[in-house]
Amino acid sequence: MAIASDAAPPGDAPTKRRGLVVNNSLDKEKVPFVTKDGSMNVTWYICGPTVYDSSHVGHARNYVTFDIIRRILEDYFHYNVKYVMNVTDVDDKIINRARRNYLMEQYRSTATDLSKVIKDLDIAMEEEMVKQQKKISDTEDELAKATSSRQKDDLADRVKQEQLKVNKINEARDSMNILKEKAMKLEGKEGIDILLGGNAADSLASQLDSKLGATVTDHAIYKSHTLKYENEFWDDMTSLGCGYPDVLVRVTEYMDKIIEYVQVIVANKFAYVANGSVYFDTKAFKEGGHQYGKLNPAAVGSSLLASESESNFETSEKRTSCDFALWKKSKPGEPSWESPWGMGRPGWHIECSAMASDILGDSMDIHSGGHDLQFPHHDNELAQAEAYFHCHEWVRYFFHSGHLSIDGLKMSKSLKNFITIKEALTKYTARQLRMLFVIQSWDKSINFSTTVVNEALGKERQFKNFFANVESYLRQPPMEGVQRPGDDEKQLFSRVDQAQDQVRERLEDNFDTAGAVTELLSLVKDVHSYIDKCKSAGGKPQLALLKKAAVFVTKILTVFGLSEAKNNEIGFGSTNQAGSTGDLATTVAPYVEGWVSLRDKVRSAVKSGASQVSLEEIKGKLMELTDKDRDENMVDAGVCVVDDGNTSKWRLDDPKILQRERDERRLKIKEEKLRVLRQKRLQKANLLEKHESASVSPSELFKTREEYKDFTFDDRGVPSHDKDGNELTKSAKKKVEAVYKKAAADHEKFKASLAKDPQFLQNMQKELQEIDSDISQLEQDR
Template sequence: MTKTKNEFVPVRSRHIKWYNCGPTVYDASHIGHARNYVTQDIIRRILVDYFGYEIQFVMNITDIDDKIILRARQTHLLNDFRSQNTHLSPELISQVRGAWAAYLHKKLQKGLPETDRPGKEDEESFWLNLLNKDQEESEWAKGCRARDEKFGMHLAALSSSFSALSVASAAIAANDTSPARANDLLNASVDVLYEWLDNKYGSTVTDPAIFRSFASHWESDFFSDMATLNVTPPDTLTRVTEYVPEIVEFVQRIIANGYAYPTADGSVYFNTRAFDGAEGGKNRDGTWKHAYAKLQPWSKDNKDLLEDGEGALSTGTTKRSPSDFALWKASKAGEPSWPSPWGAGRPGWHIECSVMASEILGDNMDIHSGGIDLGFPHHDNEIAQSEAYHDCRQWVNYFLHTGHLHIEGLKMSKSLKNFITIKDALNKYTPRQLRLCFLSQLWSGRMDFRESSIAEAKGIETAFDNFFTVAKALIAESRSTNANSDGRHHYEQAESELIALLQTSQHKFRVALCDSFNTPLALSILLELVSQTNIYIARGRVGVNVSVIEGIARWTGKMLRMFGLGDGLYGEIGWGETSAAGETVINREAILMPYLRALSNFRDDVRQMAIKNASTKEILALCDKLRDIDLIPLGVALDDREDGQALVKLVNPEILLRNRDEKLAQAAEKAAKKAAQVEAERTKKLARLEKGKLSPQEMFKPPNVLEGTFGSWDDNGLPLTDGEGKELSKSKVKKCAKEWDIQKKAHEEWQEWVKAGH
């Protein structure tokens, strides 16, 4: 609330009570959710695994609210509509066309200029008028998007449905009523059908199981994404529908304390005017003044934010002030309901978190987290109603708000066609790359998710991968030789400097994390340590102290795993890998045979070459084949070194194959460019030779020039007079002579080319 950095002091020593706003489960989670929950997981891991705090981490699932009710109803009604329309028919086309027209009139009004808004004109004529406009670059289109950022999305939905309607009409004319045609029409018209069906039949959806099963599906989908992203599950998970009796009791006390009021329709609203500035502390020592909108006081009169906070189904309310918000909503037809003293209804959005957090954590907590978009009105409303209920001065000691995520500089939006689900992202990037990308940004700042950000994350991942691979190879090599001491301790100046750098890095790393979890700085410290260690390793096998390298590798790996970038045991080198479930018996044959087969094949080839007295070049090619072809799929990399002894490294086979394929692709691209250049030169030469076929003696005579251009020529074919018999000017004669010389050389070149048999 101070908007500054303060020393973090939990109420109970090293025990932290933390409540985290969980998702509203009505659709697939997107990359913004990933940034929010992965970032909070990183902070949680730092507090527990690095600073040694104990955390009671509570997260809620909003499994009933306006968005869920609407989407569950719409999905249910669309599924019913599909089951009733398994074949294409004129009636189905007519219904979809009606939904299309309703969507057009409702959705495009806001974005269209007054002169373009549809009146009584035919919907199709109006649509064709829009379709003929330049939808991307025209000033008209830009104006529409400026008036309504969702205009492009609505236009795309209309276009998709309109095209499908045209195809369906043609199919009917051709007597094609197949289920495939019906599905094509319905699939292309989902967006326009959702609202049309809900407006017509939404009030008939009465089965509570429809809403429960819908929310349960998306809750499972959310936690599946979180597990893939390696997000630690909450210690306690709460769901709104499981706490309705407690919510009713909570609201009753707020009314009794004088900070809420019921309305005639059976709803209950929080009275922000009564609360703001009221004296608190009636039940405790000392008094204070309550304040509404502590987090964002400048937003408490923002009508857009206030309306968004109430939900799409909250219309025609009778609240006393625009800033008042619903604690309990009277349920209308087509909405789930629970009994209450004010009639059948359901919880408001904000009250759920106050009740569940209070039930688990009491009247005060250390940390409350969520995205910055929840600051107002959600978190400010939580604060107000909780402090009104508990009659306390401060319900939450520290709010952690993760920053917005934008895509390539733009706010993520389906209307802008830059909406990325977590599953979409995971089809392109690994969970580790995404986490590295988030770690590279300050947790509280706005993040711009760009391809360049992912490229940077991949570069960081590769840097650590290569370091761990070399370190493990050196350690394995050192231990396999069991060499006796060479009489030197190998702790010279280079080793002392590297150990000092490790200690300095460890201190800087801690300072960075103490400074509001500055993970970008912490990562850069690790990368610099790795870079300097690589410089040390580059000295070569002789003189390198492997134990120093091992100590740095173990600490670096431990810190990366602390960030949630891998799994593995304490002290393990690298990211760590998770074993397959139930894998307790090592199958030596399955593990060893691919490697033994590669070596056996190599031995066979060497023997055959020795028998045939093969050349050194052929034997070296065979060695390269073992390195580049046979061992790569097995995850073995051989680094040739100056001392003639290759460094053996075990690497993820996918990485080796990808690197090899990239090199081959680059080589192929280079060869293709070279071939294209050669072909271009050949074509150019042929064109030049073709031009050289003409003898210079004939170049200024018809038909090679227009009849009448020149009147007379010398013995070499150079023109002397023009078509009228006038002597050519000196400049003209000079120009013709120059062209004649050029053609003479070209003709001689052509003659040589022909003579050579081409």
């Protein structure tokens, strides 16, 4: 069996290997990875995007994950991978979204009556809510009938998804009510634009499509829609550092092959024609000795689990409920192509079977996609290809990436709980998002939260600090102070070799990148310990040994796509932002300008203050200037300076990352200042209230309180009889006496304070106002 053991990972010792094992969804377990011909050539088909909207972080999870695995296969195990990806540019989702966008634009351009727009939105949202409530009811009914545990889990998850959609409709309705008030104040076109810019417009678009969708006949509308989002998809993939596929196929460019593919399946008697559509015959397929639903057999027979993107699942043309469309007769308002069965378009699944078969033939090594594609998409792909080739193994290994979830639900456009890739990249770098996926199991779900993101950011910082530490030593003459290796050096040499073996073991175990990162960080910790030992002993670490460890860590991070280091570089790669001209002045300008600016400010501070302020004040000013230079000029130039005792270490980094980190530190400082000020304000306000209460004479204390209105008071002003003339009870007298006694004591203290400082109350009020002003200023600066 030819496996990855024939190739040596970078830097590895020639030790015996157990070979690569992978989680194959077809086997539901980890199995040895062997290519179909036993060679180092791997054929791989990945389900690409359906280009109907902007890609979100859930899509990034899928494509970055498989980009990482592809890199490991190619750059670590040295396989030759043929990577094929499709673009779905005709599909129910694309048709619906393109039509709705077009119809909404038409509606927006002709709408002039604000009251009519409000009425239309109200009706549309009500209709949307009724439809959504029915979906929940239908799903709950099917859940009650489910028999297998997996089907129950899938349907229970679907109930949550449908409920979330109800919540989104309610949120949209609440938002619309707020927008109504603004719109009615503005009236006219401006008010209409405000209303139609809200989420409620989605319900109106759906209603317009159901009524007017058939009138949209210009196919250029669909073409321009898909072109826009495909270009956006490739921009996102480039931003995330994903490699391009070796072969790209699009559905609209494959109509002839898709039609031929369907014809063969019909000829093989695994499909039938019905009223211009062609359906796959699952009964005939099973009777022919094939297994239907290999990936998720529990979902077979569930209309709700099979119906996503199957717009005509409810059609009466199908012989059995499990049958699915290979070719759909086009309805009015849909793009269509000529076929032996009339004008129509491909079903959702046939496109991948036909295109993958055309490029990779009757068998491929790897087919990949998101976990949610197992059924019906990938199960139906398998059935179609097996029916076409008369085979039983079209795909050898199915890889399914785990969901990216928010609050336990898959990130999804239909659920409107997504963050676009472009939005995410305004907050995090591509490397940080990639690190997030690297430190998780590729085939398990991730809950996208602050906790997991911060874990990724923390690990990135650990690697940055490691590289900065090593680089600070490598700037010294390499052989200066080199001595005979001692036990510490020998131990670290052995530790680097051990780390190479451990990383290899982790990657051979189902591409365990999370485990590999843990091993790398363990090595990083040991290198830091070695450096600390050398410093404690008054010696110097051996630079060649530091570099050996750093080079290995860099190589593995490069394999994962986390580093762009070239040649003999260590770290995350060059972050020079000066341009590609190579001009020395251009390159060094940001750093020189920062240094010159600091020098000018230092000279100015010393000259202007030499005769006016103390030496301590000048020292403070100089420290302030150097810290400001560290946090402003250097950060903007892409230099991270870290103070380490009496010396400082530096490293180059992306200015945007450093600026973001600096701003986050400043925000934390401001938040802490706010917390302290608010606590101080509370204490001051309570004290002021106490003093103001104590300023009232005890003789007037009870007379000013509502609960003692119409009571009778003694000569001290203490209640003696209630409003009905009844003498207070013993316990009531005891209570008021205690209150009087405390008030009298507090009043005496107040008079003593007043005698010392007649303005002390006004001063406290002024202090409170100053604290309020400081709080207000900090809140504005956040």
